[in-house]
Structures are given as structure tokens and as C-alpha cells.
Amino acid sequence: MPEVRDRDAAGGSEEPLAVALSGVTKRFGDVVAVDNITLEIGENRFYALLGPSGCGKTTTLRMIGGFEDPDSGSIRLHGEDVTGLKPYQRPVNTVFQSYALFPHLDIFENVAFGLRRKKVPGAEVTQRVGEMLDLVQLVGMDKRKPGQLSGGQRQRVALARALINHPRVLLLDEPLGALDLKLRKEMQIELKRIQNEVGITFVHVTHDQEEAMTMADTIAVMNEGRIERLGGPTEIYEDPRSAFVAGFLGASNLMKGDRKGTAVTLRDSSTIALPEGLAFGPDGPIQLGVRPEKMSLVATEAAPVGANSILASVVDVSFIGVSTHYLLRTSWGTEVVVVVQNLDDERHAAGSSVAATWLPQHTFVVS
Amino acid sequence: MNRFLDMVRRHAITVYMVLALAYLFVPVVVVMLFSFNDNRGRFNFTWQGFTLKHWANAFDVPNLFDSLVKSFQIAFLSALVATILGTLIALSLVRYRFKGRSTTNFLLFLPMATPEVVLGSSLLALFLTLSIPTGFATIVVAHILFNISYVVVTVKARLSGFDRHLEEAAMDLYANEWTTFIKVTLPMILPGVFAAFMLGFALSFDDFIITNFNSGGTVTFPLYIWGAARVGVPPQVNVFGTAIFVITVSIMLLTVAVQRRSEARV
């Protein structure tokens, strides 16, 4: 089981963590949605909960927000135990997937809703709403109703409505899911910018690994109620450590073999060299992987020395413009995907035999 | 030839629709028409001439206006109570999963599946056994009973389209359960609740069979007509029937127009 402590946050500071889940479990009937999760999130971080549907990421978020109660475990916000507290008693705000804007109120009242509940005086409300609409670039929309706004605009109102209350943590439940591709990419950058500017912790739930990698400082990859891998985007991409994470974040080619020291023997008897750091523990069966973009194709005789290489035949070639995707089949039947940037015109035809090569340090081990 | 048949078919259905609607309106027209009938004698079944005198002395018939007032009071009271009770039930059914949900659904369905004769007579039997004299109160009780099911159906239909996240959003923004209900839930379901109230009111106002069993000495408008049917229904009844119709239609059209206007503004 990989370590799930968020190292950056626990870096010796006195300040309590923004969010701390301890041994949290949630069941729905017979299904264990969240399985004994322990999670620590520090201040001023963009934190992503990433995973396929049903992995428990939304349930975890809802428990932080107070919309579900954990069956066991505790939830602390800035050191204070909030387990069992209602959402209106917690210093966090949520941006919902469907935005949940109040259709019978105009934009001004929607954004002002939280302030009104806290009995903030009218003049201050007007001023803060104005500032907020300015921040999300919706000036002049305050008298409109949600039904009159586009999806992107509604999304920004939902954001404004949450942020205006100065929550200490902002929870986002797949807020960009309903937007078209171009808008989504713009909003990803927007959200990141706002998080930097506001300086509070954002906890962002998404199933889109590209989105998580673009926006987050730290990603927790969840599967079946547990956190499988936790770390920064680069770290978990290059070192996924489990077959699930390797497959979920980008594509990967996995191969089984027998390890002796730093050498792994594959099924066709070819030898693969592992980087030093991965050669720990007892010898034995092992599964290693390499990302498609780290591999290159050469003619079988021309395999460079010092690089790992396997022999395969080309099954399919797809020209994508930016790159060419090759589908190869190894001598023992495994399919391997290689993505080659179109730097030159060299192309290997279907049916030809090639050697797929890569540098040893690009190999990762999967448990 | 096919083209021609298609055209006939296309128009046939529209012609049918017009005919069917005409069929629906014929009795209404008759009712309205006969409020102007210069009838001789007590019965009002054959046309004898046009007159406005019934409209002029509409209030002259003893007991007729009282019965209208009674019907109105009963309808208002029973619709009000039934709407409150029914809305609460609808909220619980749509929002929550709990044991006994299907039983409740079934229990709500039963009164709608029971012929009015049975409903009315069973209530009468109850009142007799408990030695409760039948009258205004028992009518209201009976009307509340059958209205509840219809209220639940109406409000439920409206609630089903309600985004649950709206209430969570309100709570996320520091509104407790009560404030959430008042500020978010209630305004949103209000059209449905209002429609349910109107439905209950209409059902109660027009009810005859159940009322007949439980009325004791109290006379509602339908009961008045029933009693008068044998000895001759005075044309003033038609006058009031027409008036009610015109008023209700106007209210309905007004509501639709207001709705259209508010939607257009958005």
C-alpha cells in the first residue's frame, strides 16, 4: 500500500492542515464507497481527487462539505473537528457539478445568498458582490436570472457565490464537466489563476486526468474507495507504481518478466535494464511498464547499445498529425503502443519487424 | 392518390378534434343559454324565449346563494388543509428513501381507486358509529380526505424535477434546514402547491356524491341542484353556474397570461 501522506503539507509547519481526513469510511448499503481513507491537505494548494466513476471521490468531497456523514473516522478543518456538523456550520463552500444556482433569484441575490444568511449589512453586500462579479468577469449581469445565462457564465456565478464567503477551503465537484472543450480549457486556466490569487485550498474532483494534471499541485488517484497514488502530476505520471494508475493516467505498456538484480528477463528472453532506484526487494516475478511516448522505433538490427529494446511487428499505423501511433505486437503476443513525434518522414509500414527502444530510466515498475 | 389520402388524413384528424371539442362544449353552452330562458313553470327544459330577468334577480331564490357560500367555504378550507398535508407527504416521498414508501404510495392510491359511493358511505358509517352528527364539519373532513391524494400527485409531479443540489447549495451557504425550506424549497414548489390547491378547491366545490352522504342538514351548491332537480331547477342556478364558469376561465386565462409574460421577461 503506497504511503498516502501528503508530504508537502506536513513539512514541519506549526499551522494545522486545511483538511485532514482520518480513517474515514462510508458505506451505502453493501457497497463501500470510501474505504478507510486518511488524507492531509495543506494550505494554499490546488488538490485534485482523480478517479473513474464510482471510485469514491465525490463521496469523499461531500463528506468534507458535510452533505454525507462518514460511518467511521473523523474530518478536521484547520484543526477543528467538524465530523457530524451540518454544511451550514462548516467554513467551506462548494461549487456543484450542476451549479445549483437558485432559479428564482437573480444573479446578484444568488451570489449574495451566503452573505445574507450571515446578516452582512446591505452596503457591504453590494460592494462585495460587485467585486466578486468583477473577479469572475460577469460585470453587469447582476439582474439576470440563471436561466438566461450560458453554461460558462453559470459556472462562474457558482464560483463567485462560493468564493464571496471567504471559505477557508473551496470544494469543486467536477465543475467543468458540462462545458465544451474550448471553454473547459479556458476555465481550467481561470480556476488555477483564481486559486493563486485568492490563496486558499481548492479541492477539485474530476475524472479527467488531463484536467487534474493541468491544474493540480497534488493529485490523489482514487480507485474503489481507496487512494492508490498521491503526489504531484509529474511524479505520479512517471512513477505510477500500480497498473491501475499507469493505465488511468495516460497510456502505458506493461510487460511481465523475472527480475534478477537490475535485469529483467522478458518472455522472449530479451533483457531489460531497470534504473537503480527501482531494483529493491527480493528477486522474482515483476511487472514493468514504459510510456508510449518514451519509446522509439528502429530497424531490428539498429538497436542502440545501452537502451532497452524489444522486438515486435507492426500491426497498425495511425497518422495523427502531431504524431504517429504505432500498434505493435511482441513475439509473445502482447500489444504495445508507441507514439512517435513526426520529426521526419520515416515511417514503418504495417507488417514490418521493428525494435522498440527506450532509455532504462524511463522504465517504471508496477505492483 | 396517396398524396390525396394523406391530405385527407391530415385534415380529418383536425376536423375530428374540432368536432370533439364542440361535443365537449355543447352542454356548457346549453347551461349558459338556459340562464336566459324565459321559462314558464318550474322546469327549465324547453326553450321559450330570451330574458335577462334571471340574471337580474339572481339572488332572489332563497337558499341558493347560501349554498354557494357554503360550497365556497368548504372548498377553501378543505383545499387548504389537504394542500398542507399533501405537500408534506409529497416532500417525504420524493426526497427520502425510507421503509414503507411503497406502502404509503399504495395507501395514497387507494382513495383514488375507490368509487365515491364507497368513500362516502364508509365515512357516513364511521360518523354514525361515533355518534358524530353530519354537517359542515363532516363534509370538510370528507373533502380533505379525497383531496389529499390528488394534492400529493400534483405536488409530486412538480417536485420530481427539482434539483436536490439546490437545497445542499443553500445549506452550503449557511442556511439551516428551516431557512432553506423557506428561502429555496418553498418558492420553487409554490406553483405546484398552488396548482394542487386549485385542483382541490375545484374538486371540492363540485363534489356531489361524497357530500351527499355526509352533509346532514348542510346544503352545498351541488346538493341544492340535486334537491331542486326533482321539483324544478330555477334558472338562477344556471346563472350562477355560468358566472362560476366565466370567472374560473378568466382566472385560468389570466394565470396563463401572467406566466407567459414572466417567462418572456426572462
Add this chain to the structure above:
Amino acid sequence: MTKDAAGPPTATPPGAGQAAGAASSKSKRKRVPYLLLLPGGIWLILFYVIPMIQLAGVSLQEGSFQTGYEFTWAWQNYTSAFTAFGEHFVRSILYAGTATLLALLIGYPLAYAIAFRGGRYRNLLLILVLMPFLTPFLLRTLAWKVILADSGWVVGVLQSIGIIAENGRLLATGWAVVAGITYNFLAFMTLPIYVSLEKIDPSLIEAAQDLYSNPRTAFRKVTLPLSRAGIVAGTLLTLIPASGDFVNAQLLGNPQQLMIGNVIDSRFLRIVDYPTAAALSFTLMVAILLIVIPYVRAVGTEDLVA
């Protein structure tokens, strides 16, 4: 942006206790639906369930208004009621069934027309269908007395075509009663059918035509089956009240052709014979339920009450 102090609420101190907090709010959440149900539920039980049980009880009593009633498992009430009024039951089912069928034949095309040809005016047309029912039930029925009068236009036409004999009548016959019932419950048949027709995605019919059906076949194979739920609902909503109705029979029929509703009414309110009346009432209720429950099972209660 500065963080100001008048921001979010502070969480209550840890003393709130995590386990206790979670437990009490959870149990409170569990109780809410029952609390909401309670007032209405009590009303239903008091004024529906108990009276029904009571009705069954009364039907098994013996005695008379003067001497008082006694519960004696008097099953003979049922048998004597049947021998005396069996024909009324049969007549009621006959009339109600015929009326329902007629309502279906008239109402389905009407619903179809509004759903598929109504266009922008759909809502207006629906309102038009409902409007006549804003006149009092009794007045509408009395109006039919005028329309079907012996000296009226309708009877005249039918006589000249030969459907009725030279000095035949419509009033005080079963046909008048059926006509009245059909009219009075037409909206109950039309609306549910409309609702189910309206839900049909027009592209389904286009798909059928793309697959070589002519309009008639497309209707039979696609539209009709998809509107089944509406037909069932409409049939129930018409049949149930129709079978217990006695107003139409009283005003438009003749005393030799009473429906079971008339009998129950008179037994309860005029000839004070509670056990017989109760027995008849209860039998009617059970008969209806026996027809309704299989339908409900097939369609599901959620759908009908929703």
C-alpha cells in the same frame, strides 16, 4: 483579495464529539420523512382505512334502525344483497364499461390530435378540454336532459334516420345514462392518454417509416404500444368513478334501470338498511380493486401516484 474577519462561521469546538455528532444528525435525518408523513398519514388512516374496516364490519351486522345493530358475522347479508340487487351490479358494470369504451374511442383520437397536430396551441387545447368541467357536474348532466329531450334536435335526427322508433325516446333509457357517463368522464380519459402520447419521441415514428411502415402500421406498432400506460391510466380513472356513479342514472335514466350506486345511496340515506348497503358498498369496492390491482402491479404504483 483580503481575508476579512466577518467571513465564514467558525466550527464548533471539538467537544461536540465526532461520534455523537454523526450519530444524532443521522438519526435525525432518518426521522424526518416519517415526521413529514405523520399528519397526512394519520388523516388517511383515520378517515379511510378505519372507515373501510368499519364498513366491512357493518356489512356483517344484523338488525334494524329501530332495534339497533349487532355484529353477528351475518354473511347472509351478502347473499341476500346479491339476489336482490345482482342485476344492478351487472347493469352498473355494463354501463360503466360501455361508457369507458366509448370514452376511449372518442378520447384517444382527441388526445392524439392535440399531441401530434396541436403544435403551439397544445396547452390552449388542453385547457379547452378541461374547461367544460368547470361547470358543476350536476348542471352539465341536467344539460344533457335538455339535449336529449324528446322534443329536441338530437332525438329528432335519430328518429328520421331510423335509429330510434317513431315515438321512441332517449331519455329514461340506458343509452342516455351511458351517454351521460361517457361525457362526464371524457376528460379523465383524454388527459392521461395525451400525457403518454406527448412523451413519444417523434423520431421513433420517423424511424418506423424509414423501416418501411406506412402511417397505419407505424401507429399500430409504435404509437399505440407506447401509449399503453396512458390508456391504462385513463381507463382506470374513468371506470372507477363511473361504476359507482348514480347521478347520471338518476337524472337521465328510469327507475327500472338503476345502477348499484343508486341502490347504495337509497339504502343508506332513505331506506335505512345499513348492513345491506354496507355489503353492497364493500362488494363494489372489492370488485373494483380486483380489476385495478393487476393493472397497478403491471404499471407500478410509483407511476400512477406520480
